[in-house]
Amino acid sequence: MQKEIIVLLGGPGTGKSTLINELVARGYCCYPEISRQVTLEAQQRGIDQLFLEEPLLFSKMLLEGRIQQFKNAKEEPDNVVFIDRGIPDVVAYMDYIGDEYPEHFTKACEDFKYSKTFILPPWEEIYQSDTERYENFEQALEIQKHLIETYKKYGYDLIEVPKDTVENRILYILDKI
Template identity: 50%
Template sequence: MKQRYTFSINYNLRSLCIHNHLNEIIKALKSKRIIITGGPGSGKTSIINHIETLGYNCMHEVSRQVIKEARKAGIEQLFLTDPMLFSHKLMASRLKQFQEAENIHHPKIFYDRGMPDVTSYLDYIGTEYPSNFEQPCFENNYDLIFILPPWKEIYTQDNERYETFEQAIAIHNHLFNGYEKYGYTLKIVPEGTIEKRVSFILKNTAQ
């Protein structure tokens, strides 16, 4: 009886060790999802493009595509005309990006903005949204968040970037608060050359 009891304990311990080992393997195989966010004109796209040249998998910003499609339909600034319609399209596109990344087998996946950016921008303009609208932000989690602070020396405006630098600062603050609302801790990327900023990000994703 004692021998059978000892065997049972050893068997359960071995099963637990195997289970824990499998979980570690699954965790190691799972891609690390890394967000690069920040206010307009902070250098995100340049950084994402540079990271991509280094061989990393990158998910590019989708808002400009939404804007261009709206302009084809005769709406110059969809975000200003109908912020909720714009945000629904944007949230759907970013959720699709997140889901498509499940089929990408790469240690790290970088995103030019994430789903919490959508609600943060709505908070910035003071537009209310139903609680279920932010459900994807709670249910789909990223692993690391890097935020680029406003940098006046590199800030420019164009047809898609109509915000003033002062507005860019306000958007930055809403992004920071928005990500924190969903439980994230943000890493601030210091000013510098693209190479130095990318080096900072990659160093901090290796931890």
Template identity: 50%
Template sequence: MEAKRIVITGGPGSGKTVLINYLEKEGYPVKHEISRAVILEAQKEGVEQLFLENPILFSEKLLEGRLKQFHESNDCAAPVLFYDRGMPDVTAYMDFVNVHYPTNFSETCFENKYDEIFVLPPWEEIYEQDNERYESFEQAEKIFDFLKKGYEDYGYHVYEVPVGSIKDRVDYILNKLKAKI
């Protein structure tokens, strides 16, 4: 039986990575976000902000890596596999910065479907900027809107995870999944 592919997404500073790490600590298999690795690799090559300098190249690298993660779920024996972001995040971010992208980006998103999508809203109390997170909180709010709409445009029902303790957020997700798996 193939694992159900569950995406946890949200704008920067929404608590996504903390939630993914908690799920992993609780024994759930996860696929971690790859954008920081892409950013750090570009910085080693002298490109400070690859997404800002060459959004298509950055997005191609993300889409390729996330597609690889998607196919790796075929080897997962667990009933669910959590992803820290999915392929539609790529096109949502491109839409956010108003950059036209090749049609194969959308085709890849339509052809490789996840099972459930959970989006975390912006949360100002926990938001912090850092070397890889350069967006303001106001931009994070707009990114959230683009992410939610982006997934919906690919035909997904998107669950918005309420702000709250990590346990409350995980319980919300797991309770929604119990009805589906």
């Protein structure tokens, strides 16, 4: 079997981390979303929202982390690796806020390609804000549009995961791989 590096993507609060946690519980190799870690580290240094205060620095840190996740996933002994958010997410968020970014951001999207991309739709009933998620639901909808545009721009076929129970969403994803 060929190595499958699979990305779960979607705007904030669509259930990605919940699905990753369930996949881990079922024994799958998974890489978590790293933006919360970057945000928490910045908060410990006194920067409340690094993405809002220094979006290019935040995005550079995310890009480096996501490239490293991709490289690590390639080396995993497991044939299937799930990742919570991918490299193109960085570009999509920068486009969302309207900031410019260096060419190596787009080159990374071209150089590191995922096997499959599952997109989770915005789902207001499960959406929650917290200390690391500053967006409201309307902003999450706009981010979703940027994610779709960006992934399509880099040639991905997005597989939409239906709104359903965690169990049924997991079964849907596993059935598609």
